[in-house]
Amino acid sequence: MEIKTVGVAGTLESSDIQIMISAGQNGIEVDLDSEVAKSYGDQIKKVITETLNKFGITNAKVKATDKGALDCVIAARTLAAAQRATETTDQPRLEVLQ
Amino acid sequence: MDKTIELNLNFPDTKTRWENFLINQGITDFSSREVDVLDHSIGLIDEDGHLVGTGSIAGKVLKYIAVSNDEAVHGARFNQIVSALQEYLFGQKIYHSFVFTKAKYSSSFAHLGFNELAHTDTAAFLESGTPSIQDFLAKMPRIKNQNQKEVAAIVMNANPFTLGHQKLVQLASSENDLVYVFVVATDASLFKTSERMDLVKKGTANFNNVVVVSGGDYLVSRSTFPAYFLKSPDELITTQTAIDALIFKNIIAPELTIKKRYLGTEPFSRTTNFYNQSLQKILSPTIEVKIVQRFRDNEKIITATNVRQLIKNSDLKDISTLVPPTTMNFINDNYQILQERIKKGMNIDGN
Known part of the structure; x- marks a missing residue:
């Protein structure tokens, strides 16, 4: 899937995560900011990368600012940002979240 | 809630x-x-x-x-x-x-x-x-073994590019292996950003170790240094020039291995004068700051401010002694548009 613009979803409020996706060349590069990065950083990155791969994105720069989001929130925000970045919001791909 | x-x-x-x-x-x-x-x-x-x-x-x-x-x-x-x-x-x-x-x-x-x-x-x-400052720097043109070379930088608004700018670039070009000329990206001057960029490129085309790039958001931009574009109190200028200088010193210069920064003396602009002082104080000794006396045409100091004044007064023939032919051609071709911008209220006394 081609990234056409910058896609953002989520907020900086508690229990949420803000995901910003832009075009990249070296696989999925996740720049993560999280107070729980030490314990859950790898898991958060894994959820983001898997969601993007399932959606069909294999190269992207991702900036993630986490405020303690659960995995389901991370996946949902990632999908929303990916659909915005690829300008495909008119065709929701909710099956990616299953 | x-x-x-x-x-x-x-x-x-x-x-x-x-x-x-x-x-x-x-x-x-x-x-x-x-x-x-x-x-x-x-x-x-x-x-x-x-x-x-x-x-x-x-x-x-x-x-x-x-x-x-x-x-x-x-x-x-x-x-x-x-x-x-x-x-x-x-x-x-x-x-x-x-x-x-x-x-x-x-x-x-x-x-x-x-x-x-x-x-x-x-x-x-x-x-x-x-894009972040790292993305901005990743896009900069580079030469082979750049970290072992003499690399210098000049930042200019070039509103418009004068013989003074050209001589400053020439001096830096003759003393270094590579010179980055950063053109101020903020569009708040009589000459539009694309025009200033174009005139700097044309006016430095003969120097093959000079690359002309946009200063983006990081070198004298409306984001880092709003006071450059608006009359501001001294304290604010001091803070903003310090921030601008620190970004250059701590992030931009190390990444591009810039060792020298060339500045022209600024006899008329208070803000630029402050900026030069601040750069000198903050950059040296890590980065060598070379302050070069303004070049003169006979006894007249060449400044872009002067050129803009002459455009306003329709003194086209006097301009040719202050700017290179490339800038002169542009002014000749666009002189009515420029005058129109001044009439519409574009400030020509600032930077």
């Missing part, structure tokens, strides 16, 4: 309420220079209808952010305000934002994914989003 609302500062009542809230939080500068540039302001209202937080946007810069700290969850209001401001920016397709703040609040923004670019004793400057 607090609710975010849009604040329309054109309503005197709203503005007074906003000002009073900010004054209580220790923010007191409501000069038109600061307030008139705000594009959008939001407020945070608690369940009783009290204003408990606010924030504004000017271009891509977050401003006037304050929250009352009697909240239940520490930091929640601040996060809500910054989120709402960013959401507004994303709606405008602006994915890259900046904030100037007191040094003590830098870490609060860092918690929200902002990256500190520079700080002084009192102020900090941070960015968020994409």
Whole structure:
């Protein structure tokens, strides 16, 4: 899937995560900011990368600012940002979240 | 739960309420220079209808952010305000934002994914989003084994490119292996950014070790150094020039292995004079600062300010002694457009 613009979803409020996706060349590069990065950083990155791969994105720069989001929130925000970045919001791909 | 609302500062009542809230939080500068540039302001209202937080946007810069700290969850209001401001920016397709703040609040923004670019004793400057300063630098042209070469930089607005600029570039070119000429990217001058960029490229085409690039958001831009474009008090200029100089010293110069920065003396512009002093103080000795005397045509000092004045007065033939033929051709071809811009109120006495 081609990234056409910058896609953002989520907020900086508690229990949420803000995901910003832009075009990249070296696989999925996740720049993560999280107070729980030490314990859950790898898991958060894994959820983001898997969601993007399932959606069909294999190269992207991702900036993630986490405020303690659960995995389901991370996946949902990632999908929303990916659909915005690829300008495909008119065709929701909710099956990616299953 | 607090609710975010849009604040329309054109309503005197709203503005007074906003000002009073900010004054209580220790923010007191409501000069038109600061307030008139705000594009959008939001407020945070608690369940009783009290204003408990606010924030504004000017271009891509977050401003006037304050929250009352009697909240239940520490930091929640601040996060809500910054989120709402960013959401507004994303709606405008602006994915890259900046904030100037007191040094003590830098870490609060860092918690929200902002990256500190520079700080002084009192102020900090941070960015968020994409493209970041690393993306900006990654795109810069480079030469082989650049880290072993003599690399220099010049930053210029070139409004327009004069013989003075050309001689400064020539000197740097003759003393170095590679010279970056950063052209100020902010479009706030008589000559538009694309025109200034083009004239610098044409006027330096003969020097094959000179690359002309945009200064982006990081070298004398409206984001890092708004006071350059507006008459401002000394203290503000000092802080902003220091931030600009620190970004150059700590991030840009190391990445591009720049060892020297060339400056022209500035006899007429107070702001540029401050900037030069600040650069000298902050950059040296890490980066050698070479201050070069303004070049003269007979006894006349060559400045772009002078050229703009001559355009205004339709003294075209006098301009040819001050600018290279490439700039002269452009002025000849576009002289009516330039005069039209001056008539429409473009300030030509600033930078």
